[in-house]
Amino acid sequence: MNDSLVGRYRAVVSDLDGVVYRGPEAVPYAVEAIGRLEVPVLFATNNASRPAGEVATHLRELGLECGADDVATSAEAAAWLVSRELQPGARVLAVGGEGVAVALADAGLTVVRPDDARGAAVTAVVQGYGTAVTASDLAEAAYAVEQGARWVATNTDATLPTDRGLAPGNGSLVAAVATAVGHEPHVVAGKPEAPLYELCAQRLGVEVAEVLAVGDRLTTDILGAVTAGMDSLLVLTGIDGLEELFAASPRQRPTYVAADLRALHRPVDAADHRSPAVADLGDAVASVHRAVDRGADVDEVEQLRRVARDLLHGRSPR
Secondary structure: OOOEOHHHOOEEEEOOEOOOEEOOEEOOOHHHHHHOOOOOEEEEEOOOOOOHHHHHHHHHHHOOOOOHHHEEEHHHHHHHHHHHHOOOOOEEEEEOOHHHHHHHHHOOOEEEOHHHOOOOOOOEEEEOOOOOOOHHHHHHHHHHHHOOOEEEEOOOOOEEEEOOEEEEOHHHHHHHHHHHHOOOOOEEOOOOOOHHHHHHHHHHOOOHHHEEEEEOOHHHHHHHHHHHOOEEEEEOOOOOOHHHHHHOOHHHOOOEEEOOHHHHHOEOOHHHOOOOOOOOOOOHHHHHHHHHHOOOOOOHHHHHHHHHHHHHOOOOOO
16 A cells, blocks of 8 residues: 555445536546555445446446446435345336346346336336436336335435526436335445445455545445445535535534545645544534635645544644
């Protein structure tokens, strides 16, 4: 191992949207930083609508060497969970985009589409996001769950960022079914739950504690890493920034924080690592804002790191 941040780990699991790309464009420095990695990397996404192969094609277009096996989707995590509980060939209702059906078929299960579900007994329902999901599809999911089918949601992200703003995400669709059946899904496969990260560790052939999870969202990527037992790096290139970080609960706090993925290759001293005794970060936002208001000649992220380090080690912020 070298003295860089990534040198502390045997593998990396990276989120995609907000970390590697934003829509069709790469996040600055991301492709170069990932390309330099000397440890295996898997890309883990809560987006269940696209098959892993399509995601890999997008990453290749951005300049990364990537195949379908280098991408793990929440639909694949859901199919993985279901396949461990059911017999091979078991009939599963697939609600969502093509990624859900492909993942179930690849796991050796028999895919039942909502249009074919009337009168067809299914053992489980896997519900993921899809732009063409209809009220009739959600109704079929509810009917199957009411009749005793195991209900697995790929993820419960309430919103989906788009170039026009926030759209309803899979969590909103799951909530509609939950209202009908009177309870939440039996299992959620994607972040912030552990299964997607556990699937990644299994594919990589390493223990979860040997993996660094990278993400841009505290409530999914980072919380999921904490739930799974992985260290995590929050990069400030996507959803969450300094204010969200300092307001986060202890289970949503990352091991490391950086401006972008170049931090993977930079040296990290012992003081940068999270203390086991996590202190309250509540006043840190004010500290950073005061420094900015004073016009302090200091990089925002470096100021963040100093304040966070002090608080995490029980000292008053400087």
